[in-house]
Amino acid sequence: MKHSKTAKGARPPKELRDETRRDEIVTAARECVVRRGFHAASMAEIAATARMSVGQIYRYFINKEAIIHAIVERIVSNRLRMLNETAGRPDQPETMAELLAFGFPEEFRDDDILMLEVTAESTRNGVVAEIVKRADERLHAEAVTSFERDHPGLSAETRAARLELLAVLFEGTLLRRMTVRPVGTAALRELYLAIIGKLLSEE
Secondary structure, X not given: OOOOOOXXXXXXXXXXXXXXXXXXXXXXXXXXXXXXXXXXXXXXXXXXXXXXXXXXXXXXXXXXXXXXXXXXHHHHHHHHHHHHHHOOOOOHHHHXXXXXXXXXXHHHHHHHHHHXXXXXXXXXOHHHHHHHHHHHHHHHHHHHHHXXXXXXXXXXXXXXXXXXXXXXXXXXXXXXXXXXXXXXXXXHHHHHHHHHHHHOOOO
């Protein structure tokens, strides 16, 4: 009989060890890129932060772009989780307005910094540009599915336009928060709520 769990004290299977190693490398790379930027975060620094050799890093990722791909995939998963947690809830407009006016949870701050770095690099690096493009397509597809489910009475054209404006609101707000850091106010929240309430309505 096969056991689904590793016996106590036994060494984890290679697949699990490799997954753990890759996760450690991605975590180290995130830390380095947030601290020093995309280009200044060398493979040597990532390896040192992960407590591995550069050779060990290359056993799991063929280059820095491959690590960036894994970083972006983790960010996309985080954002999809947040999307799924709020989709279809009666208080969705209020929740979204609160996030836009006063800021996202601190756990997402590194994600925002990383996406700014990756997006900037995508203007110069075709491989990274493709990574960003695919991530955006995945997020957009999930958002379309959610919007269609929650607002079946709207035309496809209207849903697409409203999703685009929501994306502009979120991405623009995140960019400003990373640069000029505007202070959230009740008045700003009310403006966001009015806009989002309209975008999420059936009218």
